[in-house]
Amino acid sequence: RKEVEQDPGPFNVPEGATVAFNCTYSNSASQSFFWYRQDCRKEPKLLMSVYSSGNEDGRFTAQLNRASQYISLLIRDSKLSDSATYLCVISNTGNQFYFGTGTSLTVIP
Amino acid sequence: DAGVIQSPRHEVTEMGQEVTLRCKPISGHNSLFWYRQTMMRGLELLIYFNNNVPIDDSGMPEDRFSAKMPNASFSTLKIQPSEPRDSAVYFCATPTGTGYGYTFGSGTRLTVV
Numbered sequence: 001r002k003e004v005e006q007d008p009g010p011f012n013v014p015e016g017a018t019v020a021f022n023c024t025y026s027n028s029a030s031q032s033f034f035w036y037r038q039d040c041r042k043e044p045k046l047l048m049s050v051y052s053s054g055n056e057d058g059r060f061t062a063q064l065n066r067a068s069q070y071i072s073l074l075i076r077d078s079k080l081s082d083s084a085t086y087l088c089v090i091s092n093t094g095n096q097f098y099f100g101t102g103t104s105l106t107v108i109p
Numbered sequence: 110d111a112g113v114i115q116s117p118r119h120e121v122t123e124m125g126q127e128v129t130l131r132c133k134p135i136s137g138h139n140s141l142f143w144y145r146q147t148m149m150r151g152l153e154l155l156i157y158f159n160n161n162v163p164i165d166d167s168g169m170p171e172d173r174f175s176a177k178m179p180n181a182s183f184s185t186l187k188i189q190p191s192e193p194r195d196s197a198v199y200f201c202a203t204p205t206g207t208g209y210g211y212t213f214g215s216g217t218r219l220t221v222v
Binding site: 032041049 | 142144150151152154157165200205209210211212213214215216218
């Protein structure tokens with residue numbers, strides 16, 4: 001079983017829509033959780049960390065559900081510039097990180 | 110700090126040739142990771158170093174791949190001989206800090222023809 005599983009999409013949504021991605025993880029001892037954004041032909045960049053109590057950064061909300069072993073990312077009021085691939089990242093112990101394969105989002109005018 | 114610096118940005122080579130990818134990590138961080146990304150398999154961890162020592166190389170596809178980190182400011186990933194299936198984007202990354210994930214280099218896009 002993979003450490004991290006993501007729906008690859010693609011998600012095609014109109015501007016202004018709300019879209020949510022989930023990501024499941026297999027190791028209940030996982031300690032750190034992140035969402036990364038990757039633009040076409042660019043490197044992944046940290047979008048936000050995911051905290052146990054959930055956290056928000058502007059239009060973006062990240063949540064962690066330890067009981068069901070998943071994290072989520074909610075984007076409200078989608079903008080054209082949100083079009084990218086979103087990668088979930090899980091860390092168990094130490095510095096080793098496990099990446100999901102990414103969910104592709106296209107925001108349509 | 111200039112971040113993680115990789116070179117070359119693009120590499121096109123013929124099958125059978127040796128390829129060397131280079132990475133200069135963020136100074137002051139003692140871990141470095143090499144990843145490979147393809148459409149089919151996503152981001153795969155190849156190897157990671159801690160304090161210049163290889164800790165886990167189980168992701169290295171086969172003996173054709175080797176990596177070194179002779180000092181804290183430089184690492185190489187070598188493929189010899191290269192094959193078309195090695196075509197991918199190769200990233201190196203260093204931890205940004207506890208709880209802050211990784212910082213990636215801009216990657217090397219390798220095409221083996």
